[in-house]
Each structure stands twice: as C-alpha cells, then as structure tokens.
Amino acid sequence: MDIIVLLKQVPATESVISIADDGKHIETENLKWVINPYDEFAVEEALQIKQKQGGGTVTLLSVGTDKTVEALRTGLAMGADKAILVKDPAAEEADGLGIARILAAVIKTLDCDLILAGQRAVDDDAYIVGPAVAEMLDIPHIAMVIKEEITDGAVRCTRTIDGGTLIQDVPLPALLTTQRGLNEPRYASLPGIMKAKKKPIDIRSLADIGLEAGAVAPKVRVTALKTPPERTSGRIIEGDSARAKAAELVRVLHQEAKVI
Amino acid sequence: MSNGVLVIAEQIDGVFRKVAFEAVSEGKRLAEQLGGELTAAVLGEGVDTIAGELARYGADTILTAQEPALKEFAVDAYTKVVADIVAQVDPSVVLVGATMTGKDLAARLAARLDAPLAMDCIGIRLDGDTLTATRPVYGGKVLAEVTLTGTLRIAAIRPNAFGLKESTGPGKIEVFAADPGDPKIRFVEKQMETGKIDLTEAEVIVSGGRGMGGSDYTILEDLADALNGAVGASRSAVDEGWRPHSDQVGQTGKTVSPGLYIACGISGAIQHLAGMSSAKVVVAINKDPEAPIFAKSDYGIVGDLFEVVPAVTQEVKKVKG
Ligand SMILES: Cc1cc2nc3c(=O)[nH]c(=O)nc-3n(C[C@H](O)[C@H](O)[C@H](O)COP(=O)(O)OP(=O)(O)OC[C@H]3O[C@@H](n4cnc5c(N)ncnc54)[C@H](O)[C@@H]3O)c2cc1C
Ligand SMILES: Nc1ncnc2c1ncn2[C@@H]1O[C@H](COP(=O)(O)O)[C@@H](O)[C@H]1O
Numbered sequence: 018m019d020i021i022v023l024l025k026q027v028p029a030t031e032s033v034i035s036i037a038d039d040g041k042h043i044e045t046e047n048l049k050w051v052i053n054p055y056d057e058f059a060v061e062e063a064l065q066i067k068q069k070q071g072g073g074t075v076t077l078l079s080v081g082t083d084k085t086v087e088a089l090r091t092g093l094a095m096g097a098d099k100a101i102l103v104k105d106p107a108a109e110e111a112d113g114l115g116i117a118r119i120l121a122a123v124i125k126t127l128d129c130d131l132i133l134a135g136q137r138a139v140d141d142d143a144y145i146v147g148p149a150v151a152e153m154l155d156i157p158h159i160a161m162v163i164k165e166e167i168t169d170g171a172v173r174c175t176r177t178i179d180g181g182t183l184i185q186d187v188p189l190p191a192l193l194t195t196q197r198g199l200n201e202p203r204y205a206s207l208p209g210i211m212k213a214k215k216k217p218i219d220i221r222s223l224a225d226i227g228l229e230a231g232a233v234a235p236k237v238r239v240t241a242l243k244t245p246p247e248r249t250s251g252r253i254i255e256g257d258s259a260r261a262k263a264a265e266l267v268r269v270l271h272q273e274a275k276v277i
Numbered sequence: 278m279s280n281g282v283l284v285i286a287e288q289i290d291g292v293f294r295k296v297a298f299e300a301v302s303e304g305k306r307l308a309e310q311l312g313g314e315l316t317a318a319v320l321g322e323g324v325d326t327i328a329g330e331l332a333r334y335g336a337d338t339i340l341t342a343q344e345p346a347l348k349e350f351a352v353d354a355y356t357k358v359v360a361d362i363v364a365q366v367d368p369s370v371v372l373v374g375a376t377m378t379g380k381d382l383a384a385r386l387a388a389r390l391d392a393p394l395a396m397d398c399i400g401i402r403l404d405g406d407t408l409t410a411t412r413p414v415y416g417g418k419v420l421a422e423v424t425l426t427g428t429l430r431i432a433a434i435r436p437n438a439f440g441l442k443e444s445t446g447p448g449k450i451e452v453f454a455a456d457p458g459d460p461k462i463r464f465v466e467k468q469m470e471t472g473k474i475d476l477t478e479a480e481v482i483v484s485g486g487r488g489m490g491g492s493d494y495t496i497l498e499d500l501a502d503a504l505n506g507a508v509g510a511s512r513s514a515v516d517e518g519w520r521p522h523s524d525q526v527g528q529t530g531k532t533v534s535p536g537l538y539i540a541c542g543i544s545g546a547i548q549h550l551a552g553m554s555s556a557k558v559v560v561a562i563n564k565d566p567e568a569p570i571f572a573k574s575d576y577g578i579v580g581d582l583f584e585v586v587p588a589v590t591q592e593v594k595k596v597k598g
Contacts, residue, residue: 030528030548034418043419054529114388139528141421142414143396144380145387148352152388157353157461160381163522173465177523178350179294179376179477181469185351187462197529198522236393240409241422245554253566253577262578263588266560269576271596274558276481276537277504 018073018167020063021127022097023120023134023146024056026081026088030139036242043242052088055135057202058195063133064096065200066167074098076127080108080119086218093213094205100216105223107230113145115233120146121153122226131172132192136161151192158192159185163199279428280313283368285359286331287379288321289350290469295478296374296436298334303401303439304372305335305446310403315446316340316366318453320358322348325450332448334441339448340366342455349464350378354457356385362453363390368429370408375433376477383433393425399438399534399555408432416528416551436477437534438555474507476524481506481537482556484526485514486549488542488563488582492519496586497541503593509533511543527552539589541582545570562586 028034029049037044052060063075077092077100079085089100103119111119124132132154134147144160151158163182164175171188177196205213223230254269256262270277284304286297301317308315317336319328321343328339340362346354359382363371373383375397387394395401395410399420402409408430414421425432476482481504483497494508501508510520512527526533528551538556542563543549550573553559561574562582571577578585 028415030416030551031546032415033547034415036419043415112393113384114391114393117388139416140414142412142416145384145394145396148381148384149388152356152385158385159462160352161377178289178378178467180289180473180475181467183349183467184465185462186465191461196522197525236426237395237423238426239421240424242414243420243422245413245417245420248559248573248575251572251574251577253571253579259580259584260588260591262580263585263592266576266578266589267592267596270537270558270560274537274575276558277593277596 018066018070018131019129020066020073020131020133021076021078021124021129022056022059022063022092023132023150024060024077024079024088024092025053025135025138026050026079026085027053027138027140030054036244040241041239050084050087052091053135053138055137055195058197058199059133059135060092060095060097061200061202062165062195066131070167076101078120078123079103080116089218090213091205093216094209095203096209098216100218102218102220103223103226104220107223107233110235111233112235112237113143114149115235117146117149117153118233119223119226119228120150122228124150124154130189134192134194136194136196147192147194156190156192157187158194159187160194161196162193163196165193279367279369280311281366281368282308282311282313282315282370282372283363283366284315284317284372285382286317286319287374287376288319288324288327291323291327293327293330294374294376296376296434298441299436299439300372300374300434301331301334301336302442303434305442305444307370307401307403311369313369314338316368318342318362320347320355320455328450329448332446333443335444335446336448337446339450340453341450342453344455344457346457346460347455349467351460351462351464352381352385353462354460355382356389357458358455359386360389361456363429371429371431373431373433375435380433383431387431390429392429392431393427394431394433395423395425396433397435398432399435401432413532413555416548417532417554418551435534476507476509476526476531476533479507479535482509482533482535483539483541484509484511484543485541486511486543487513487517489514489519494520496583500539500586500590500593503590503597504537506535511549540570540574541586543570544568545573
C-alpha cells in the first residue's frame with residue numbers, strides 16, 4: 018500500500034507566540050518547531066498500515082521552507098521512506114486552498130492508495146487543507162478519524178462528531194484526517210535517526226510541479242494579528258473555610274459576573 | 278440575488294444544534310447590512326417538521342433538503358447538495374456552524390466552489406462589501422483578522438461565540454429537490470453519548486485535571502449538574518485514562534467558549550489555556566497558590582478541590598433554589 022502523509026511544520030504547542038512589528042505575522046525567532054501534532058498521528062498510522070499490509074511506501078509531503086527539512090527528517094526517522102518538500106517564495110503567503118492546490122498537484126504525479134493528513138494544523142487552526150486536497154483530487158475523504166480498518170480496497174472509519182461517533186465505509190483511494198485517540202505516535206529511535214540521514218528528500222519549486230505563482234494567490238489574507246484580551250481581575254476569593262470561600266464565590270458569580 | 282446570506286442550519290436526529298440558531302441570528306444581521314435576503318437551509322430526513330424553528334431568528338426563506346442519503350452526515354452527499362443550494366440561492370455569504378461536521382463540510386465546499394473560507398470565526402464584520410472575520414489561531418494565543426476576497430465568501434462560526442437574536446421574518450418554507458449525486462461514503466453506524474451536553478455548546482464547563490487524582494469525577498459531575506453544564510478535562514486526565522478523549526479541552530483537544538469555565542486541579546499549561554481562553558468567566562480551584570491558572574482566571578480559590586468543589590455545589594443549589 019502506498020501512502021502519502023501531508024505534513025506541516027509548526028511552532029511547538031508550548032510556544033509563547035508574539036506578534037511581529039508588521040502586525041500581520043508572528044515572531045519566528047527563538048521558536049521551537051515540530052511536526053504538527055495531528056500530522057504525527059498521520060505518520061504513525063501510515064507506518065502501522067504499511068506494516069499491517071505487508072509492504073508499500075510512506076511518502077511525506079510538505080509545503081514549507083528550508084527549516085521544514087528538520088520536520089521531514091524527524092518523520093523519516095520515525096520510519097517514513099521518503100519525503101517531498103515544495104519550497105517557493107510564492108507559496109509562503111498562500112491560503113489553505115492555495116496550499117491544497119500545491120499538494121494536489123504533486124500527488125497527481127504519484128501513485129497512492131491512501132492519503133493521511135492532520136485534522137488541523139495547530140498554527141492556523143484552519144481545518145481546510147485535508148478535505149480541500151481530497152476535493153481537488155476528486156477522491157472521498159473522512160475527517161477526524163479515531164479508528165480505521167482497511168479491507169479489500171475500502172476503509173472503515175470511526176470518526177468523531179459533536180456528541181458521539183460515526184462509523185463510515187469509503188472506497189480507496191481516499192484521504193483521512195486524524196483525531197486524537199487514533200494512536201500514540203512513536204519516538205524516532207537512534208538507528209531510525211541514522212537511517213533517516215540517507216533517505217531522500219526531493220525539493221521542488223512551483224515551476225517544477227507545473228504551477229504558476231498566480232495559481233496560489235490568496236483569497237484569504239491576514240490583515241491583522243491581535244493578542245486576545247487579557248483577563249484583568251484575577252481575584253482570589255478569601256475566606257476562613259472552604260465553605261466560606263465557596264459561598265463568596267457563588268455570590269460573586271451570581272450577583273457580579275451574573276453567570277449563575 | 279448575490280447580496281443575500283445563506284445559512285446551513287445543522288441538525289442531528291431532528292434537533293437543531295444551538296449554533297444553527299446562532300448562525301441564523303448572525304446571518305440576519307449580515308443580510309440586513311448587505312440589503313439582501315436571508316435563506317436558511319436544513320439537510321436531513323424528516324426535517325420539515327423542525328424547519329419552522331428557523332423563522333424565529335429571522336430567516337426569510339427556509340429550504341428543506343430531504344433525502345435518505347442525507348439522514349446522517351456524509352461529507353460527499355452534503356457537499357453536493359449544499360453546492361447545489363448555493364447555485365440556486367446565489368448568496369454573497371454562506372454561514373455554517375463550526376461543529377466537527379460543519380467544519381468538514383465548509384472545507385470541502387470551499388474547495389469545490391473555489392471560495393474563500395474563514396474557519397471557526399468568533400466575529401464577522403462587513404465594511405461595505407468587504408468581509409473581515411476574526412478567528413483564533415495558534416490555539417487561541419492570537420486572534421487573526423482575515424479578509425475574504427470574492428463574490429462568494431464562506432464563514433464557519435464557532436459555537437457559543439455569537440449570540441442568539443430573535444427577529445421576525447416571513448420564514449417561508451420551501452422544498453429543495455436534493456440530489457445527493459453518487460456518494461462514495463456509506464453509513465455504517467452512529468453512536469451518541471446520550472444525556473450529555475456537548476462541551477462546545479455548554480454554557481458552563483467544570484473541568485478536572487491531574488489534581489483529581491483518579492477517575493472518580495463525581496464531585497465535578499455534581500457541580501456540573503447543579504449548573505446545567507458539562508464536564509471537561511485536561512490532557513493529563515485524559516492521558517491517565519480517567520476521562521475520554523472527547524472531554525479534552527486545549528490546543529489539541531476542544532476549544533470551548535462557555536459563559537463560565539471552572540478549572541479544578543488544573544495547573545494552567547499554555548496548551549490548556551489555549552482551549553478555554555475565550556470563556557467569558559474563568560474560575561480556578563487549585564491548592565497551589567502559585568499555579569499559573571490563577572493569572573488567567575477571573576476568580577480563584579486556593580484550596581483542596583475535594584473540600585471546595587462540594588461546598589460550591591451546595592451554594593449553587595441554594596442560589597438556584
Ligand atoms: C503537543 C502537546 C499538546 C498538548 N495539548 C494539550 C491540550 O489540548 N490540553 C491540555 O490540557 N493539555 C495539553 N498538553 C499538556 C499540557 O502541557 C499539560 O501537561 C497539561 O495540561 C497538565 O494537565 P493538568 O493541569 O491536569 O496537570 P498538572 O500540570 O499536573 O496540574 C495539576 C494541578 O492540580 C493541582 N492539584 C493537585 N491536587 C489538588 C487538590 N487536591 N486540590 C486542588 N488542586 C490540586 C496542582 O496544584 C496542579 O496545579 C499538551 C502537551 C503537548 C506537549
Ligand atoms: N504546508 C503544508 N504542507 C503539508 N501539509 C499541510 C500543509 N498545511 C496543512 N497541511 C496538512 O493539512 C492539515 C490541516 O491543515 P490546516 O488546514 O492548515 O489546519 C495539516 O494537519 C496537514 O496534514
């Protein structure tokens with residue numbers, strides 16, 4: 018089974034994010050960069066499927082910058098076979114549909130049975146790219162998958178919906194997006210890290226994949242980034258006993274904040 | 278029409294999601310500003326019996342798209358039918374509730390229509406015809422304002438972030454002849470956690486973390502019940518196996534916007550704060566006065582949660598009578 022994993026490099030979730038002077042981007046210096054946590058689930062699932070199916074390849078595909086090579090190496094060290102990085106100045110301001118168009122253009126040149134993506138990238142939290150890639154390839158997708166089972170050219174997925182789960186069948190080729198609970202991603206082993214150094218990372222420009230810059234011109238533009246309003250009061254409720262504190266808390270929630 | 282607004286009003290098992298009414302309320306506001314009509318559409322089976330509820334929030338026209346293939350959510354059939362509705366209504370703005378299924382539909386629809394999409398918005402502004410949406414990014418650590426360029430724009434609105442506003446509209450119900458096309462996704466089974474209020478829609482959330490010390494969440498459930506709310510958890514509590522994944526609040530869990538969020542035995546890690554920073558009022562109960570959660574809370578109680586939480590429940594019951 019040949020599987021493609023869509024992988025994005027993002028700032029680690031523990032990062033403090035500060036806004037750059039232009040007010041539209043974030044400060045990227047001093048950030049720790051990692052594989053998007055939901056894409057880690059995708060890499061792990063791909064490796065497990067490959068093993069279960071007794072063969073095939075796991076290819077990582079990313080649109081990024083030179084720095085993204087680190088994330089791809091980590092994915093290769095986990096056990097993926099090869100990686101493709103699309104790197105182009107024109108891709109840097111692309112919106113979700115633009116990124117999807119780039120990814121779909123690359124995937125069209127490859128053979129694959131299954132595509133795995135994260136449900137969302139924890140930087141732009143857009144939830145767009147996975148379903149959009151599937152649409153552009155004219156294949157079905159199932160989002161937020163917590164369990165999958167492949168049999169006879171089809172995959173049975175359990176996906177989360179608000180308040181429950183839904184089990185659906187879909188024929189391959191298909192794209193799935195990951196939800197927490199799907200698996201526990203492995204850590205890269207030392208031998209894995211050594212091996213990854215020799216695995217190929219194919220770097221391409223937009224021209225290489227037959228796209229012009231205009232094809233990824235954004236229709237969604239960030240005009241400003243703002244810090245969310247800080248909570249100001251931060252009032253510690255004093256009292257002689259747990260009961261006294263509880264009574265005072267409920268009083269302020271009821272009378273002042275009016276949320277009870 | 279092309280200066281109108283189309284709202285896709287989500288229902289499950291014949292009951293509208295609260296965000297469906299929020300979307301219609303917001304849709305009405307936008308339609309008035311654009312000087313266009315508000316159309317609300319509901320997909321499903323047997324939904325004609327509930328469609329009229331959308332009139333209460335000002336829908337001019339209510340379309341019912343009924344088909345066995347639409348009984349349960351399937352992104353391919355839903356996208357096909359919604360795209361057909363868009364083609365008929367020709368709106369300027371499409372609003373969807375940013376539930377898990379709503380986000381899925383919105384993304385695929387945007388790709389099909391090649392239309393700009395702002396996912397999980399907490400605010401929408403129209404300056405003339407320019408639509409700007411505010412949406413949390415980096416798990417809520419930053420708010421982004423994004424402008425959408427095009428004659429058709431899609432926004433998925435975060436549950437609980439927009440208010441409900443009743444207004445009158447003709448609420449004319451019309452049947453939309455739905456053609457789900459040739460869907461590839463086949464329904465097998467659905468399981469709902471019965472009797473639980475979904476975290477994303479809850480007005481009150483009582484969350485427990487590692488400080489709970491085990492899987493017995495009874496005291497939190499009692500408090501949540503007294504407040505008619507839901508119980509959430511930190512990732513540590515989920516990782517310990519004390520609570521299901523679906524209860525996790527945070528950057529890799531659910532982002533929630535309740536009116537009241539009570540964090541019990543939760544330290545306030547940045548990934549947790551990301552998921553609840555848009556709560557209106559935050560209360561922290563923690564035995565460590567230095568816990569970072571206090572700096573991000575409106576009210577705090579320093580104390581043992583096993584003493585404080587039951588006492589709070591007692592007091593709530595008194596107030597609520
Ligand atoms: C990639 C990544 C993603 C993550 N995503 C999330 C996420 O989505 N959501 C999330 O929550 N975390 C997430 N985390 C984990 C996060 O970093 C923290 O580890 C986690 O939130 C801590 O949970 P906690 O506050 O319950 O536990 P702790 O940090 O251990 O805090 C327990 C608190 O309980 C208090 N306490 C103990 N006993 C009592 C008592 N009897 N009475 C009162 N207080 C008591 C302690 O003082 C302490 O403050 C993520 C981490 C990573 C690396
Ligand atoms: N630049 C990118 N390169 C590769 N995959 C991406 C990229 N951006 C997004 N994705 C994939 O799409 C998913 C959803 O991203 P998003 O729509 O940005 O929230 C991610 O989890 C990745 O799997």
